[in-house]
Structures are given as structure tokens and as C-alpha cells.
Amino acid sequence: MDQTAASTELIHTHVTFDDGISLECGTILRRHTVAYRTYGTLNEDHSNAILVCHALTGDQYVAETHPITGKPGWWESIVGPGLPIDTNRFFVICPNVLGGCMGSTGPLSLRENTDGSESAEPWGTDFPPVTVRDMVRAQKRLVEHLGIDRLFAVIGGSMGGMQALQWAAQYPDHVFAALPIAAASYHSAQNIAFHEVGRQAIFADPDWHNGRYWEKHRLPARGLAVARMCAHITYLSEEALTRKFGRRLQHAPKDNSEAINLFGEMFEVESYLRHQGSTFVQRFDANSYLTITRAMDYFDLAADSGGDLAEAFKGTATRFLLVSFTSDWLFPTTQSRAVARALNRAGANVSFVEIPTDKGHDAFLLDEPDFHRTLAGFLRGCAMHAGLPAL
Amino acid sequence: MSAPDPVRFLAKNMRVDLALIAGMIAPRSRVLDIGCGDGFLIDHLFQTKGCDARGIEIDMAQVTQAVAHGLPVMQGDADTDLAHYPDDAFDYVVLSRALQAVERPREVLAQMLRIGTRAVVSFPNFGHWQVRWQLLVTGRMPMTPAWDRPWYETPNIHPCTIHDFFSLCEQEGYVIERWLAADDGGRRAPWTRFLMLANIFGEQGVFLLRRR
Numbered sequence: 031m032d033q034t035a036a037s038t039e040l041i042h043t044h045v046t047f048d049d050g051i052s053l054e055c056g057t058i059l060r061r062h063t064v065a066y067r068t069y070g071t072l073n074e075d076h077s078n079a080i081l082v083c084h085a086l087t088g089d090q091y092v093a094e095t096h097p098i099t100g101k102p103g104w105w106e107s108i109v110g111p112g113l114p115i116d117t118n119r120f121f122v123i124c125p126n127v128l129g130g131c132m133g134s135t136g137p138l139s140l141r142e143n144t145d146g147s148e149s150a151e152p153w154g155t156d157f158p159p160v161t162v163r164d165m166v167r168a169q170k171r172l173v174e175h176l177g178i179d180r181l182f183a184v185i186g187g188s189m190g191g192m193q194a195l196q197w198a199a200q201y202p203d204h205v206f207a208a209l210p211i212a213a214a215s216y217h218s219a220q221n222i223a224f225h226e227v228g229r230q231a232i233f234a235d236p237d238w239h240n241g242r243y244w245e246k247h248r249l250p251a252r253g254l255a256v257a258r259m260c261a262h263i264t265y266l267s268e269e270a271l272t273r274k275f276g277r278r279l280q281h282a283p284k285d286n287s288e289a290i291n292l293f294g295e296m297f298e299v300e301s302y303l304r305h306q307g308s309t310f311v312q313r314f315d316a317n318s319y320l321t322i323t324r325a326m327d328y329f330d331l332a333a334d335s336g337g338d339l340a341e342a343f344k345g346t347a348t349r350f351l352l353v354s355f356t357s358d359w360l361f362p363t364t365q366s367r368a369v370a371r372a373l374n375r376a377g378a379n380v381s382f383v384e385i386p387t388d389k390g391h392d393a394f395l396l397d398e399p400d401f402h403r404t405l406a407g408f409l410r411g412c413a414m415h416a417g418l419p420a421l
Numbered sequence: 422m423s424a425p426d427p428v429r430f431l432a433k434n435m436r437v438d439l440a441l442i443a444g445m446i447a448p449r450s451r452v453l454d455i456g457c458g459d460g461f462l463i464d465h466l467f468q469t470k471g472c473d474a475r476g477i478e479i480d481m482a483q484v485t486q487a488v489a490h491g492l493p494v495m496q497g498d499a500d501t502d503l504a505h506y507p508d509d510a511f512d513y514v515v516l517s518r519a520l521q522a523v524e525r526p527r528e529v530l531a532q533m534l535r536i537g538t539r540a541v542v543s544f545p546n547f548g549h550w551q552v553r554w555q556l557l558v559t560g561r562m563p564m565t566p567a568w569d570r571p572w573y574e575t576p577n578i579h580p581c582t583i584h585d586f587f588s589l590c591e592q593e594g595y596v597i598e599r600w601l602a603a604d605d606g607g608r609r610a611p612w613t614r615f616l617m618l619a620n621i622f623g624e625q626g627v628f629l630l631r632r633r
Contacts, residue, residue, distance in 0.1 A: 349493065351488065352495075370495055370497075371502070371505040372505075374495075374502070374505040374506050375505055375506070375507055376507075377506075377507055377510050379473075379475060379493050380475075380493070380495055381488045381492075381493050381494055381495055382484075382495035382496055382497070383481070383484055383485050383488050383495075383496060384481055384496060385485070386481070400485050400489075403485070403489040404485055404488045404489050406489070407488055407489035407490050407491045408488055408489075408491060410491045411490070411491020411492060411493070412491070414491065
């Protein structure tokens with residue numbers, strides 16, 4: 031079952047399950063693949079595993095050079111030997127989410143025929159809508175496959191934090207500690223609104239071709255780039271943008287007919303956003319973007335428990351660490367505090383810290399010493415309570 | 422961006438009174454420490470008595486410090502956050518040297534004895550002779566080791582005496598299981614059996630309460 035097979039261009043470590051996964055929407059995928067990376071060593075009693083869940087546009091390359099972009103792993107300052115998630119001590123698993131485009135089953139995968147055989151064309155927009163709960167079920171399957179009954183911890187930021195919450199609610203006996211970072215128990219109307227702008231940008235791209243762009247050998251790159259640019263603004267803060275760019279100008283590229291140039295100049299912040307947009311489309315599939323943003327929009331943990339978030343965690347023995355960042359307006363502190371209070375109502379053991387920073391939502395990915403210290407200390411404390419041998 | 426959080430500086434430099442409080446708490450019990458600072462007491466209770474001890478602290482820097490030490494502490498405010506805990510969630514709820522600094526002491530006490538079977542409360546005694554003497558002789562607001570901030574910037578907005586606290590407990594129907602007066606270093610003083618003397622010579626009161 032385990033294999034390292036070549037996909038169209040790239041090799042991702044993965045495992046394929048043939049026993050089917052039934053999705054919340056009612057569709058059953060007969061076969062599904064989970065691409066993942068691991069770091070560190072699983073101990074003898076399989077008690078030191080930490081599942082790292084990635085955010086909307088992240089992937090499984092958490093602590094190593096990205097095979098497409100060549101950039102460092104997205105949490106390379108957090109996951110590694112001697113780092114807060116210490117791979118000398120913990121066995122770290124990071125899967126690509128269901129619906130993703132880095133090797134796990136998603137819109138890029140070849141679709142299943144009704145008889146279960148594989149067709150020659152990808153799912154595209156016909157890929158069934160998935161939810162955060164579906165993503166977590168696929169991850170659970172991987173974790174079981176790796177021989178792990180109880181995870182020492184599940185951690186993630188943003189959508190990864192949603193998954194950490196979902197794990198704790200869905201599999202309380204299989205999660206010793208949950209660490210939702212810069213997350214929320216539901217996606218707010220404002221967040222859904224921003225996602226919708228991004229999706230409409232993709233739909234408006236002439237190269238979109240109703241989602242069947244591969245047939246024309248095209249990519250809706252402009253639309254996807256605009257979606258990324260719009261989203262990227264929400265990941266930052268006004269303070270951070272001012273600090274990094276202010277109103278500084280730079281020379282506009284001569285051949286750039288799309289820039290509104292006065293005297294051949296453009297604002298640095300414009301150039302920065304365009305760069306973010308254009309690099310993003312090289313590594314991300316538009317249909318995956320639609321699928322995953324939709325999954326985030328659907329997320330509402332309380333709604334699954336009759337409207338009371340505390341019910342989702344009633345009687346839980348899982349230890350929680352919630353972290354928010356002062357300048358994060360996408361997943362603001364009020365959201366984390368609401369989760370903390372619900373956990374209090376459920377009688378859970380919860381730690382909650384708000385880290386002062388001007389870096390906005392993206393702070394969870396960046397060098398924030400207080401955050402890293404908090405993370406390391408919390409995991410150390412949990413390891414003691416879980417009876418993991420000291421290093 | 423957001424306005425800085427209000428910082429309340431509480432007298433946290435006298436850790437000896439935490440030893441008195443710890444002495445009132447049974448081993449292996451569930452404890453919530455309100456205003457836990459960097460988590461000294463909950464760490465002590467876990468290490469020495471095997472308690473499931475958790476903390477709330479208003480000052481974010483202290484919370485970060487506590488969590489970075491592996492202690493289960495959340496940022497929160499005694500006045501607003503206790504309402505989110507279920508009834509009887511704890512065996513003991515501790516409020517150390519902070520009763521005088523909360524906005525609604527009576528409600529905070531009521532919440533403590535709703536979410537906990539017992540409450541442990543300590544506070545600096547405004548009836549101490551030095552306080553009385555300074556007010557009487559100088560006609561100015563007292564400045565003592567326990568009351569060390571000028572009136573216009575003190576976080577201690579609800580000073581009370583040991584005598585006052587007895588009255589409040591009676592009025593609210595709380596049973597005082599144990600109490601003691603101590604000097605500011607936290608050492609237990611010999612005159613605690615007499616309320617009148619304790620209210621003059623005790624620099625702080627420590628009370629173990631339960632519902633009637």
C-alpha cells in the first residue's frame with residue numbers, strides 16, 4: 031500500500047486506502063490517497079506522535095525545502111531538532127489535506143467512474159465538496175496506518191487550527207493535547223466574504239473555462255493570483271504593511287502594461303502583492319483553492335453540536351493551548367477567547383495566550399519568540415503529564 | 422492597532438502567603454487559582470500535592486511566562502471570566518491578594534463558591550494599626566508595605582478589613598471553615614484567635630470558605 035510513486039511531475043510520499051471514505055456530503059470516495067511527510071522517530075509505545083495540520087495554502091512540507099518553490103518549510107523555525115516541536119523527542123506527521131494539490135486526493139486527482147475504476151480525466155470542479163471533518167477523517171486513517179492510536183498532540187494554525195479543534199471534538203480519546211493557533215470555531219461572515227472575492231476572481235478569469243482549464247492547456251493564473259493577493263492582505267496588518275512598505279515607490283517594469291504608472295513608478299506594496307500572486311499560481315491548483323476555501327467556510331463546530339460549542343468538548347480530557355495574535359484581524363483574539371470560554375464551560379484544561387505582534391494573522395508562521403517559547407513550554411508540560419520520558 | 426490591555430499591578434512579591442494558602446488545600450484536589458501570576462502556586466500544588474491546578478491571570482506577560490513553564494494558565498479577568506465555568510468544577514478556587522482589586526468583590530466571591538466547593542481568599546487588612554495610625558495622625562491616605570500605591574493610581578479599589586470580611590461572609594451565608602491573620606511576610610501570628618486583635622495586628626487575612 032505504501033509507495034512513493036511519480037505523479038504527473040513530482041514525487042510525494044503517500045499512502046492510498048482502498049476501503050473508501052464516506053464524506054459528509056454523502057459521496058463515497060472508494061479510494062483516497064494521503065500524501066504526508068514525517069520527521070523524527072516514533073518511540074516504542076507509539077506515544078510521541080504530533081500531527082501538524084497545515085493552513086489553506088500550506089502543504090506537508092513543513093520542515094524541509096519545498097520541492098516546487100525551493101523555499102524553506104513553512105514551519106522550519108518551529109519543527110526540527112531542538113526547536114519548539116522538537117524532532118529529537120517527537121515523531122512529527124504532516125499530511126496534505128483532502129482536497130489539496132500536493133499529492134493527497136483532490137480536484138487534481140483522476141476521477142472515479144461509477145464502477146470504481148479510474149477515469150482518464152481529473153475531478154476538477156466535480157470533486158465532491160469536502161469539510162474540515164472529512165479532512166480530519168482522512169488524517170485519522172493515516173495516523174492509524176502509521177500504527178498510532180493516540181496522538182500526543184495535534185497542532186495547526188488558521189485552517190490547521192480548525193483541524194486541531196475538529197480532532198479534539200471528534201476523537202477526544204485519541205488526542206492528548208490540542209493546539210489551535212490563530213484559529214476559530216467557525217469561519218466568520220467577513221472571512222467567507224473575502225474568500226468569495228477570491229473565488230469570483232478565479233471564475234472571472236477567461237482561462238477558467240468552467241473549471242476544465244486542463245482541457246485547453248490553460249491555467250486561470252490571473253484569477254488565482256488576484257485571489258491570493260486579496261487573501262494575502264487579510265493575512266497582514268495595516269501596521270505591518272506600513273512598516274514594510276509605507277508609501278514607498280519603485281520603478282515599474284517597462285513591459286508591465288497592466289500597471290497604472292505615473293512617471294514610470296508604482297508603489298512597493300503593489301509590486302509585493304503581485305509577486306505573492308504570481309509565485310502562488312506556480313504551486314497551487316485553482317480547483318483545490320475553491321474546494322479548500324469552501325471547506326473553511328463550512329466550518330462551524332458548534333453547529334455540529336446543537337449550537338453550543340461547549341457540548342462539542344463535554345467531558346474532554348484533552349489539554350488545550352489556544353494562541354492568538356494581537357494584530358490578527360482575520361482570526362481575532364475574540365474568536366480564540368470564545369473557544370477558551372466554551373472549553374471552560376466544558377470543564378477542559380485550557381491554556382490561552384495572546385501574543386503581542388504587529389504581523390497580523392501571518393504571525394503564526396513568523397519568528398515570534400514569545401509564541402515559540404509558549405509552544406515549547408506547553409508541550410514540555412504536556413509531555414510530563416503524559417508520562418513521556420524526559421530528553 | 423488594539424489598545425493595550427489594562428494592567429493591574431497586584432502585590433505579588435510576597436509569596437510566603439501562598440504557603441499559607443497551600444496549607445489549606447487537600448492533596449489531589451482540583452484547584453483554580455485566580456490571579457495566579459506566573460503560576461507559582463499551581464506549580465507548587467501540582468509538584469507537592471498532585472493537584473489538578475489551573476490558573477487565570479489578567480496580565481498577558483505573566484500568562485506567557487506561566488504557559489512557557491508548562492503550566493495550564495489562561496488569560497482572563499476575575500470579574501468577567503468566572504461566569505464561564507460550570508458549577509462545582511473545582512474543589513478549591515483561590516483568590517490570593519486580589520479581592521481588593523477586583524471590580525465586584527461580592528460577585529467574584531459568589532462565582533468562586535459557585536464553581537468551587539470551597540474558596541480560599543487572602544487580602545491585605547485595611548484595619549491594620551499602621552493604616553489606622555497614618556490616617557488618624559496625618560490625615561492622608563496611608564502608605565504601607567501592603568498599601569504601597571498612591572490613592573490616584575492604586576489598583577486596590579476595594580480595601581476592606583478582616584472585620585468587614587467576616588461581616589460579608591455572614592451576610593452572604595458563607596461558612597468560614599478556617600481563617601488566620603498573618604503578618605506581611607505570611608508568618609502566622611499568635612493573636613489570630615481574637616478577631617479584634619487580628620484586625621489591628623494582622624497585615625493580611627487568609628480565609629477558607631464554603632457554602633452553607
